[in-house]
Amino acid sequence: MEAPRIFLSPSTQPYNKYPNGGDEQYWMNRITDAMIPYLTASGIEYSRNTPDTSVGTSIRDSNSGYYGLHLALHSNAAPPELEGKIKGPDVYYYQYSEKGKRAAGIIADNLKKIYPEPGLVDTVPNTTLAELTKTNAPAVLVELAYHDNPQDEVWITNNIEGIARNLAQSVCEYFGVPFRDA
Known part of the structure; x- marks a missing residue:
């Protein structure tokens, strides 16, 4: 059996600064x-973008191979009038993709286990985000939390390993393979 393959697309946006240091791209x-x-320990093959690329390049690179899932990772920011007031992860998927919806549901359900306010974790259908609509693979774009909210910023920056493990568990569940600790 062929190993499951995922394309990882972390943010390429260094201009989205975190108030206490770093930026969206870095985190x-x-x-x-x-x-x-x-992912490696669990037998999942991956490719990924690099920080010096763009969303367009990430989509082209993803579409140049065969992947069972395209996973984009971002953090969110509220509009200026609500800066610092909105919290929680949003897991976006292409509205017309059953596989994308399934992956988003798995990721959201698992994030509820580690995010401090599980009721704020949402799945969001979308028809406009390029990484959802232009990728060949089923795609999910995770806005992990609001980096302009002090509690969310601290949650992201202090839980890198826990978030990574949780997302890897979700990927394993989506592909139907056993999760293995690294």
Whole structure:
């Protein structure tokens, strides 16, 4: 049997600054780096973008191979009038993709186990985000939390390993393979 394959697409947005240091690109790449040993141990092959690329390049690279899932990792920011007031993960999927919806549901259910306020974890159907609509593979874009919210920023930056492990467990569940600790 062929190993499951995933394309990992952490944010390429260094201009989304975190109030206490770093930026969206930095922290999402840290989480992706921490996921890789779990995916490897679980027999899941991966490819990934690099920080010096763009969303368009990530989509082209994903579409140049055969992947069972395209996973984009981001953190969110509220509009200026609500800055610091919104919290919680949003897991986006292409509205017309059953596999994307299934993956988003698994990821959201598992994030509820580690996010401090599980009731704030949502799945969100979407028809406009390029990484959902232009990728050949079923795709999910996870906005892990709001980096402009102090509690969410701390949750992301202090839980890199836990978030990575949780996301890797979700990927394993989606592919139907046993999760193995790294």
